Amino acid sequence: MTEKIRIIVEEDKCYLCGGCAGVCPSLAIKVSSSKWEFFQDKCISCRICVTACPVGALEAEVVEGKS
Amino acid sequence: MSEIMKYDVVVVGAGIAGPIVARNVAKEGYSVLLIDKKSAIGAPKQCAEGINISVFEKHDIPYDKRFINREIYGARLYSPSGYTLEMRYNKVSGVILERKVFDKMLAFYAARAGADVLPRTEATDVIREEGKIIGIKAKKEGEPIEIRADILVAADGVESTIARKAGINTYAPPHEFDSAYEYEMLIEGFDPDLIHLWFGNNVAPRGYVWVFPKDEDRANVGIGINSDNPMTAKHYLDKWLKENNIPFKKILEVNVGIIPVGGFLKELVKDNVLVVGDAARQVNPMHGGGMAEAMEAGTIASKWIVEALKEENFGLLKNYTTEWWEKDGKRLERVLRVRKVVEHLTDEDLDVFIQTLSGIDAEKIAGGRYSEVIKALLKHPKVLMSPRRIALLKELL
The missing domain is CATH 3.50.50.60 (FAD/NAD(P)-binding domain)
Incomplete structure (x- = not known):
């Protein structure tokens, strides 16, 4: 079984720059002017957003599969 | 409704x-x-x-003038070991908005x-x-x-x-984005008529650190690195500031973003x-x-x-x-090709190239006569002795 993750934002670190939404291949993140949102059903567990965040505000939490 | x-x-x-x-x-x-x-x-x-x-x-x-902070006359590039290349024009070449x-x-x-x-x-x-x-x-x-x-x-x-x-x-793909982080802050000791760019694989992987002056003692000081780098852009910028003993406690803004670069x-x-x-x-x-x-x-x-x-x-x-x-x-595809070559340069390559270029007529570089610049580089002994460097440069011609 492949690993499935959930992306969590540390709100106090996040600048709402929208970069994570930009690099996400599957529109699983939406950044509005006032909030950051994650859509589990769209996430493909690639972690590109976690690595790309310029300030390290994102974290991946394993929700299914190997931990 | x-x-x-x-x-x-x-x-x-x-x-x-x-x-x-x-x-x-x-x-x-x-x-x-x-x-x-x-x-x-x-x-x-x-x-x-x-x-x-x-x-x-x-x-x-x-x-x-309401949106022009400062007029700029050129750029100074810094290699990992501190060689510099300056391109200074006698008239305004750009502005910091x-x-x-x-x-x-x-x-x-x-x-x-x-x-x-x-x-x-x-x-x-x-x-x-x-x-x-x-x-x-x-x-x-x-x-x-x-x-x-x-x-x-x-x-x-x-x-x-x-x-x-x-x-x-x-x-x-993630490699085709840069992660960027920037302070607008008080900073001294850099010619405020030029923009300043630092290169090096430990300084800013794939990218560079920049100082873009908005005043004599105020600038955008930032960094861009490949977005698939395991470390953050912030990590690299703070490290660079500390290593260069540049105080960063007079910060007016923190700016963050991701840039599509290819x-x-x-x-x-x-x-x-x-x-x-x-x-x-x-x-x-x-x-x-x-x-x-x-x-x-x-x-x-x-x-x-x-x-x-x-x-x-x-x-x-x-x-x-x-x-x-x-x-x-078409133009940007050519630039992308150059970037893909340049991103494989080692720190020693950067030293050799910037050192050599500082010796040749900066007007040639500034004027965009790149083939002449590359030909000049190809004549350098440290380039001639390295088939890898020759191959890299020929890629650019």
């Missing part, structure tokens, strides 16, 4: 490309709505704010030309009717609205939400939807600047929007793709 608005053209995003399109189309008498999700257009900035002096005349933008004011003024020019402008209005989706896109859904200060328009312009930045909702594949969008138009600027990844992949590119794309896009509306033939919109690729795409 949400409020319904109707326009010939709706432009999503009031950065650089969006307002240029809105202004140019409104000027021809068509109805245009320009929206932006932010409450204050232009803030916060996601930019080092440097731009070439030529864009003002080229794109009919007033040279207004105040994006907060600049973007707002671009939106102002659009409004003055006849466009409607609504900040704090966020596009959430496209509206389809019988398979055709007929407008967008948005939230205006939280209230749902529908904006019906014949033509949609996605100028919504790196997130590119509207283009993607319209079914345009804007995907690029693999430009192939199809810039789908039916009645056009993609411009960062959303189309129209950025110089070498230095990560995208303002001039956004202006160019906006200018070409608006020309074909006006033609399409005039002739009532939306098939003409496709000419934006063709003309952009012909004019700017």
Whole structure:
């Protein structure tokens, strides 16, 4: 079984720059002017957003599969 | 039932490309709505704010001191071991803008030309009717609205939400983005008439650290690194400041963003939807600047929007793709090729190249006569002795 993750934002670190939404291949993140949102059903567990965040505000939490 | 608005053209995003399109189309008498999700257009900035002096005349933008912090006369490049290469002109070559004011003024020019402008209005989706896109859904200060328009312009930045909702594949691999982090801060000891760039694999992997002076003692001090790097951009910038004993406790702003630096969008138009600027990844992949590119794309896009509306033939919109690729795409593809070579340079390569270049006529480099520059490099003994360096440079010729 492949690993499935959930992306969590540390709100106090996040600048709402929208970069994570930009690099996400599957529109699983939406950044509005006032909030950051994650859509589990769209996430493909690639972690590109976690690595790309310029300030390290994102974290991946394993929700299914190997931990 | 949400409020319904109707326009010939709706432009999503009031950065650089969006307002240029809105202004140019409104000027021809068509109805245009320009929206932006932010409450204050232009803030916060996601930019080092440097731009070439030529864009003002080229794109009919007033040279207004209200958004020009400082005039710049050239650049100084620093290699990992401290060799420097200076390109100084005897006249102003660029300016450091105040994006907060600049973007707002671009939106102002659009409004003055006849466009409607609504900040704090966020596009959430496209509206389809019988398979055709007929407008967008948005939230205006939280209230749902529908904006019906014949033509949609996605100028919504790196997130590119509207283009993607319209079914345009804007995907690029993570290596083709830069992660950027910047302080606007007080800093001393750097010639405020030049921009300063530091290179090195431990300084800024794939990218560089920049100091772009906005005052004699104030600058945008930032960094861009490959976005698939395991460390953050912030980590590298703070490390560089500490290692160079540059105090950073007088900070006026912290700016963050992701920059598309390669693999430009192939199809810039789908039916009645056009993609411009960062959303189309129209950025110089070498230095990560995208303002001039956004202006160019906006200018070409608006020309074909006006033609399409005039002739009532939306098939003409496709000419934006063709003309952009012909004019700017080809050039940027060449720049991308150079970047892909340069990103494999070792620190020693950078030292050798910058040291050698500092010895040759800087005017040649400044004048863009790159083949002569590369030929000069090829003659250097440290290059001649390395088949790998020769191969790298020949790649560039």
